[in-house]
Amino acid sequence: MDIIVDLPALRILLITIIILSVLIEIKTGGTGFGALLGITAAAVFWGSGYISGLVNIYHIALFLGGILFIIIEVFTPATGIFAALGIVMMLYSIILGLGGDIGAVYMLAGSLIIAVFLFILIVKKLPSSIFWQKMILKDSSSSAKGYISSTDRSFLLNKEGVVLTELRPAGTILIDGSPIDAVSEGSYISRGERVRIIKTEGNRIIVRQV
Template sequence: MDFIIDSSMVQSLLLVVIFLSILVEIKTGGTGVGALLGLIAAAVFWGSSYVKGLVSLYQIAIFIVGVIFIIIEILTPTVGLLAGIGVVAIFYSLILAMGGDINAIYMMAISLVIAIIIFAIIIKKLPSSKLWKKIILTNTSSTEQGYVSSVDYSQYLNKEGIVLTELRPSGSVEIDGVPVDVVSEGKFISKGEKVRVVKIEGMRIIVRKIE
């Protein structure tokens, strides 16, 4: 434990793993890719620091709250605000854990840059989540891809479709041969299940699983 705490190189490596796991989870939409490794790195970082008396439960709580906000952002169709707050909370807690001075900021910045470089190398091999598409608007919706440009979704009310991607609660459903972004009533719905559109709220198409 003493080696883990006292070695800035090992501490920086743990930060790289934590940052990389967060980036991967945002990109993949909570599929679990890299999550286990990130949890182990975070547990070692915070657990060993707490045992050594270098961090408080308050700092650990801030980190956990930040992670929870990011998870909520991944699983719900929000505008990205929670993810932003979560990232700030994580950064703040890590800076406090490393001393709260300029050296802590430098160490965190270097670790983040390394994580981003590694992430950039593997990014093309990872699937994209809805949160990632909100952050990086690289995809276009065209008629050739089967998308419709009309914002009047009332035509889908009471229609049935097949789930194309898992609804967590947001995802895609094929209705009349067209992929449509929808939101479930809050329940998880597996790929391949049949659903019915039960409500239209502005730009939101709300579906329910057909039992």
């Protein structure tokens, strides 16, 4: 059994299952499937490693501590710090469990790539937890939902009108029979004076006295 589990391909598979189970639990918020899958893979990985002397209690405790932080994040309205810390602890413990060398980093990187790829394939079919909804921005700022960008008033450029209320420098002018809020270049312009629109910046209309 120890010889089989020590095969690099099988260890990568076990780590992939562990990482994938964590992603599933974060997405679903504790439905149990991801946890059961991950516990089984983790038990085989850490159990065989401990029996063969490749890992010690510290490595296992570090891994379990990472899981605890992720659970805290899922079931409490935290800001993500617990989940980030938990993931770092789990990944570091796995690197130590694989030997703590550059080969362990490569094996972990390969497992991460495979796990993320598999997660992308199934993510839309999984229910979403509150924590997942906090991480993912679902709504768009569309005009149908009441979000309106700055109005383009460039068509008013170079038009002339009359000052309705003194520009000090802000006030109101009359253009083509419609009152429009405007700002002078900086100087005071009294009521009744004629002005020309020289610049438009979104809703901001800048005028100059004729």
